Amino acid sequence: MPDSNALETLIQSLRCLPGVGVKSAQRMAFHLLQHNRTGAQTLAQALSRAAEYVRHCERCHTFAEHALCATCLDVRRDTSKLCVVETPADQSAVERTGAYKGLYFVLMGKLSPLDGIGPKDIGLKKLFDRALDGTVQEVILATNFTAEGEATAHVIGEGLKSRGLQLTRLARGVPVGSELEYVDLGTIAHALVDRR
Amino acid sequence: MPDSNALETLIQSLRCLPGVGVKSAQRMAFHLLQHNRTGAQTLAQALSRAAEYVRHCERCHTFAEHALCATCLDVRRDTSKLCVVETPADQSAVERTGAYKGLYFVLMGKLSPLDGIGPKDIGLKKLFDRALDGTVQEVILATNFTAEGEATAHVIGEGLKSRGLQLTRLARGVPVGSELEYVDLGTIAHALVDRR
Numbered sequence: 001m002p003d004s005n006a007l008e009t010l011i012q013s014l015r016c017l018p019g020v021g022v023k024s025a026q027r028m029a030f031h032l033l034q035h036n037r038t039g040a041q042t043l044a045q046a047l048s049r050a051a052e053y054v055r056h057c058e059r060c061h062t063f064a065e066h067a068l069c070a071t072c073l074d075v076r077r078d079t080s081k082l083c084v085v086e087t088p089a090d091q092s093a094v095e096r097t098g099a100y101k102g103l104y105f106v107l108m109g110k111l112s113p114l115d116g117i118g119p120k121d122i123g124l125k126k127l128f129d130r131a132l133d134g135t136v137q138e139v140i141l142a143t144n145f146t147a148e149g150e151a152t153a154h155v156i157g158e159g160l161k162s163r164g165l166q167l168t169r170l171a172r173g174v175p176v177g178s179e180l181e182y183v184d185l186g187t188i189a190h191a192l193v194d195r196r
Numbered sequence: 197m198p199d200s201n202a203l204e205t206l207i208q209s210l211r212c213l214p215g216v217g218v219k220s221a222q223r224m225a226f227h228l229l230q231h232n233r234t235g236a237q238t239l240a241q242a243l244s245r246a247a248e249y250v251r252h253c254e255r256c257h258t259f260a261e262h263a264l265c266a267t268c269l270d271v272r273r274d275t276s277k278l279c280v281v282e283t284p285a286d287q288s289a290v291e292r293t294g295a296y297k298g299l300y301f302v303l304m305g306k307l308s309p310l311d312g313i314g315p316k317d318i319g320l321k322k323l324f325d326r327a328l329d330g331t332v333q334e335v336i337l338a339t340n341f342t343a344e345g346e347a348t349a350h351v352i353g354e355g356l357k358s359r360g361l362q363l364t365r366l367a368r369g370v371p372v373g374s375e376l377e378y379v380d381l382g383t384i385a386h387a388l389v390d391r392r
Contacts (some may be wrong), residue, residue, distance in 0.1 A: 005261065006245045006246040006249045006250050006261055007246055007250050007259050008244070009242045010241075010242040010243060010244070010246040012238065013235070013238050013239040013241075013243075014212050015226045015240070016228070016232055016235030016239055016386075017213075017228070017239075018223060018224060018227045019220070019223075019224075023214070025216060026285055027215075028213045028215075028223055029246070030212060030259075030283060030284060030285065031213070031214045032212070032213070032243070032246075032247070033246060033247070033250050033259060034304055034305075036212055037247040039209070039212030039242045040212070040244075040246065040247040041211070041244060042209050043209040043210065043213075043240075043243055044206075044240040044241070044243035044244040044247070044276060045209075045240070045244075046202070046204060046205045046209035046210075046241070047209075047228070047236045047239055047240035048204055048236075048237060048240040048241075049202045049206075050202040050205070050206040050225065050228075050229060050234040050236065051203070051228070051229070051233040051237050051240070053202045054202050054229050063203050063226075065201065065202055071248070087226060088226060089222055089223075089226065092284070093198070093223050108230060109339075133262070133361040148288075151245075152254070153326035172222075188319075190206075
């Protein structure tokens with residue numbers, strides 16, 4: 001290896017990024033040092049700033065720089081609806097549809113006993129308090145349609161049922177633009193049961 | 197998106213890493229902020245330090261923190277041999293074999309006219325000066341066996357021939373441990389021609 005402690009340290013540090021192994025880390029380090037030192041400095045500042053200032057919205061738990069996020073502060077949102085999603089990326093996907101004007105609760109994860117992630121780690125207590133604060137009338141469970149996402153939705157549903165709230169789940173069915181031939185059978189079966 | 201400028205900036209900045217698109221950048225940012233803020237701070241420092249201190253060895257052009265790299269300073273190396281490689285990663289691969297005790301010249305790239313990378317960008321003038329400095333007797337062309345690597349080796353060979361230097365190229369042949377059935381035909385053809 002080139003004799004450079006700073007380089008070695010950089011390669012090691014890059015491995016804290018998810019999905020980055022030794023080879024990728026090396027490639028990234030060489031690329032930045034050879035072609036984009038300004039980018040490296042900008043990234044360093046962005047990392048440091050984000051690690052220092054980004055925290056969680058006190059109401060919906062998503063990433064925010066202030067006590068409450070912009071969505072929670074937006075008075076035009078429909079406060080009677082609460083959409084529960086796993087991650088900020090999922091929230092962003094729902095938001096981009098433009099079809100939802102209510103508020104969110106971001107779990108920042110999903111129940112995953114095998115990984116040691118329990119109800120406490122995804123803030124279920126906080127979610128229940130939020131859902132039962134009197135303003136919310138409908139809780140939309142928009143966790144992923146994976147085994148863990150379904151289990152998470154189930155647990156939330158159990159915790160909130162018979163509390164006078166309307167509990168809904170995103171509709172399962174055939175994705176828009178897809179051909180039946182290539183859609184998996186479980187999805188088609190659900191689409192048949194939920195036909196309208 | 198979560199309302200956080202620091203987060204948005206981080207996601208944008210992560211895209212300066214090679215092979216990282218919007219989705220990966222988002223995943224990396226969320227992972228660091230949710231699970232590894234210490235890692236983010238460490239990476240920030242490593243990036244900043246490397247961008248500031250890592251430079252090129254004045255003799256062999258690889259990454260180094262001082263005027264000369266450890267390999268060039270090592271008095272036990274055979275100064276009569278100069279191995280020309282494309283990248284520090286290639287140098288590292290040759291070094292790990294333990295079969296080479298000479299010195300290196302690292303091009304930090306390869307000739308690639310389509311990408312606008314010419315002889316100047318890979319320091320060919322510097323390489324020629326180095327190869328003809330009187331101490332070097334053999335130049336081993338260890339650029340990759342790709343079209344661009346071969347072209348680079350050819351150009352270097354042309355520039356150095358009839359200057360009293362021995363010019364060699366890494367042997368082409370069947371990789372150790374491989375079965376003929378699965379080796380590409382070009383490689384087998386070369387191995388036949390260069391049989392010994």
